[in-house]
Amino acid sequence: MLYYMKLTRELEDRIERKLYRQGKILGGVYVGRGQEAITVGACMDLDGNDAICVSHRDMAAFLMRGVTPRQILAQYMGRKTGLTRGKDGNMHMGSLDHNLIAFISMLGDSIPIAAGVGLSYRLRGMKQVTVCFFGDGASSRGDWHEGLNMASVLKCPVVYVCNNNQYAYSTPLEQQMAVENVADRASAYGMPGDIVDGNDVVAVWQAVNRAVERARGGGGPSMVECKSFRMTGHSAHDDARYVPKELFEYWEKRDPITRLETSMRDLGDLTENKLAEMNGRVVAEVDEAVELADNDPYPDPEDCLTGVYFEG
């Protein structure tokens, strides 16, 4: 877990703080700094056959499924070797081979998509489930409502995981919803709505695991809300001056990676050596991936004409 959290952090830092500023990545860049425990904890125990419907701060899911840092960087840099071969950018990627369902920008659209993924499992009597991520802001979308309702009425094996990082772009929670918790809405669909500390990877893992078992056992969908904080601007160009400094300070002390390190150290699961080794490995991996991806070729211009329809 620690490894994937660190790898995600390092890779995203490199993307946001270096490559983007160097002009090597164009367009929007969204990272999940401070929220890594959510994706890592939620995907921890999934079977490779379980589908993951990612959102825009879930890079860890790709790494955990074996998509390489190089492939991810190539994606961000618009290279042919990215998962979308340059057709789309940044986190707008997916891979059926890895059961990773690409999201589209329209927030909330994945919620009913996940219902359909889950439905397909149920109809065929398969034991798979799907985990679907979304942000607090996405919960205002109509498709979010239709999707949760559909999943609950059709008893689809889906676990909806909310990354509640307190903001949607510049808009704080209380201007998005008149309830305190996103999970307060789960009852509107007759589904359990757990609330966990999203910066505690073990808590996330356990809560999602319970929900996954429930779904796998035919108990239908659930929601798990993970409270966390967006430790960056909305995207790389946003300095987040609308966020009170104290909030950043408060949450900085609760950094999920530091916390996991501390508790592993306390449990004697992590020696300084092991930690240094892991840190070194992560940096080296990302260094190498940057090197490789940066030398990866751009797609041919005319490639943009291909692949709109099935090509046999």
Added chain:
Amino acid sequence: MLYYMKLTRELEDRIERKLYRQGKILGGVYVGRGQEAITVGACMDLDGNDAICVSHRDMAAFLMRGVTPRQILAQYMGRKTGLTRGKDGNMHMGSLDHNLIAFISMLGDSIPIAAGVGLSYRLRGMKQVTVCFFGDGASSRGDWHEGLNMASVLKCPVVYVCNNNQYAYSTPLEQQMAVENVADRASAYGMPGDIVDGNDVVAVWQAVNRAVERARGGGGPSMVECKSFRMTGHSAHDDARYVPKELFEYWEKRDPITRLETSMRDLGDLTENKLAEMNGRVVAEVDEAVELADNDPYPDPEDCLTGVYFEG
């Protein structure tokens, strides 16, 4: 109240059971038989300046605002004298002069529209409110969610009144939602969700009144769910054979008009004379309206080209 309930019943019966079958009304016909107490109770105490966002079973709202049976019939018969001058049919009508906001077929779309109507009152410091009707089925729509959320976040003076008649076309409640009551969803928007016997006009009136006062006082939106039953098919062509007979029998005994008559009689508010007189008046009014409307002219064919844009 009794008068408007009776007038609605008579007018709708005439439309559904006579004019439609005579081929004088074309297209779809939806009536609110058995649900008259909801609209009448909810609109009872409204000020003429309060807006009403109707849905497809709220004919009473028109009558109570002074739209004549003749105008309504002309609307149904596609005449020039209908509220939409033949451009639209049946309950798809409205009148800004009467603060009656026409709905569109797409169920649920009125929910955020009502938020906007209410917002306009709040922004200008007006004391008006709006009452917005919807069916149980409409609560599955994304716009329903966006509208309730918007109204609650923006503190719009709106009272959302649900006509829960247990079915959406052929689909019973339990296949539409995994909760028991539509009002169970109000808490997802931090708003009160009252549940009342929708066949008890006084109960409806009192509950909506409370919600209206709350909204008028700046307390924001609320929801009132009225439990009732659709005593017809979905529309005039539907024989509702998918509805268990016992349900019709059960609800027939709870007919809102009979109930109001009985309780008024018990209270000594209604003599047999008065009742007979009212019944006679209602029939006569509708007779006359049918006669008049049926002689009203059709629009000129080329009229269909006018009024798409402001014409000065």
Added chain:
Amino acid sequence: MGLTTYVEAIREGIREEMSTDERVFVLGEDVAVYGGAFKVTAGMLEEFGENRVIDTPISESGIVATAIGAAMMGMRPVAEMQFADFISCAFDQITNFAAKCRYRWGAGVPIVVRGPSGGGIHGGPFHSQNPEMYFVHTPGLKVVCPATAYDAKGLIKAAIRDPDPVIFFEHKFLYRRVKEELPGADYVVPLGEAEVRRAGSDISVITYGAMVFRALDAAKELEREGIDLEVIDLRSLLPWDRHTVLESVKKTNKVILLHEATRTGGFAGELAAVIAEEAFEHLDGPIRRITAPDTPVPYSPPMEEFFLPQVSDVVRVARELNDY
């Protein structure tokens, strides 16, 4: 064999595909117990059971998205819009999710979204629309508008087998008015192929959907005057059959473009652009459009009749063009 109506043809087409391919299932509002508002799916619940014929809540966007999710996982969902008008509520999922998945990351979305479109039944502004152009303008989709029972069956089968998202507009005016004898054996009508419904030498009328019959009726009327119309039924709008259209124009040298959808931004524009670019030298007269005017679909019978293109409109314009 007896005659099969347009609506029965669609039902048969879906049933046959469900029988031979267990990935195919149907979902939508009131499609199971009720058999669909227009009875397209009548009897399917009884035949295939509730795992393959699914009543849903009123959630057009959710229905389409659920279909997309299942399709990505290997199923072949057929989603009904109770009226094609309501496809507006699913516009985002269709045009942004379904249409772009394959292009972006190679994920095929073999869904069919079908529903009754078109006017002539006094349905008013929300039960009569012809929304095809919203989807024809969206790369990644396919759009089909059958006119005959034979095509309705052959095209729905082709649509279900197609690996890409297909929007299938049934014309509700034709559901029970059009009938013909259908082959007993399995057949499909390939997407993207037009059909010459009537060969003629003077003027090409290019059309689709219910307007095919208006064109044919006009042709019959004009025959007596010695004006010989060629009537082309496009059947598919995306992709559409340029070859058949351009060949016809090159033969007749005069063109009428006819559709029931409103004028501005309608399919006739696309046809006109291609013809004026690729068959310019073959044109012996202006390209004439006959369409509904730019208004919502009015309810009242006299207005709706005025709104819809009539046989007499085709006759009049053909005469003018013939004299040109």
Added chain:
Amino acid sequence: MGLTTYVEAIREGIREEMSTDERVFVLGEDVAVYGGAFKVTAGMLEEFGENRVIDTPISESGIVATAIGAAMMGMRPVAEMQFADFISCAFDQITNFAAKCRYRWGAGVPIVVRGPSGGGIHGGPFHSQNPEMYFVHTPGLKVVCPATAYDAKGLIKAAIRDPDPVIFFEHKFLYRRVKEELPGADYVVPLGEAEVRRAGSDISVITYGAMVFRALDAAKELEREGIDLEVIDLRSLLPWDRHTVLESVKKTNKVILLHEATRTGGFAGELAAVIAEEAFEHLDGPIRRITAPDTPVPYSPPMEEFFLPQVSDVVRVARELNDY
């Protein structure tokens, strides 16, 4: 006076209307505290207060519907879509509620729905779209696509004053790249009027939005070869200025239709249909279209460049047409 950018021009236009008409207010995601993703509404919260500059939840359909409701009650809401791409989520409310109210029951819906559209900034499939045709095909709406700062300001003011729903597509590529000196006094640019950006005698290039500049650059290049382009900036697509277009065609007799939106079902089709019907006798060559191809907007720079119509495309086609 200094130069005003396109984005500033829109901001000024909205501010002026808010100052003179208290019915005008702004709503959308991140428009207040943040001043909008592209800073169109920057400073407005401070100037007009939170009752007139309203941050909303992420609910495009809800935002538009809220605007509609308020507009029916006499307000003049200006709703922002953070990216025009997301207007897909509000498609139903715009095309079915806003567009049809006046026709059906005489209720005016004076809303403006505005947002950044267009490519060239490596935004990929969901931050680069040109969705104008979805609305041009919807009677009851007006659709505006300004190219210059002067027009952006004059048109947003006209849009806000208009009694009907106006969809206002700003081209994000132009936001900070286009600047000019603007008049100090109040002015509007009427909806529905095109502007001849460059008078010429050989070929009419009819275009709008960012492509206006591609056409002008091509004209400059072709000048040296003695090919004289007339460049028409439509500015409004619904209603559009038939008169100016047809006069131009009658003068030059040759036409290039240029737009950034994808080809099939794009606005060029509408133009082609009207030209081929109403100016047929004046055409001395095929009507040529230059558009984006029928694909989503690709992200990677080499592909996006290939996707977008370039100056060289206009030059090439103009030469071909000149030789015709």
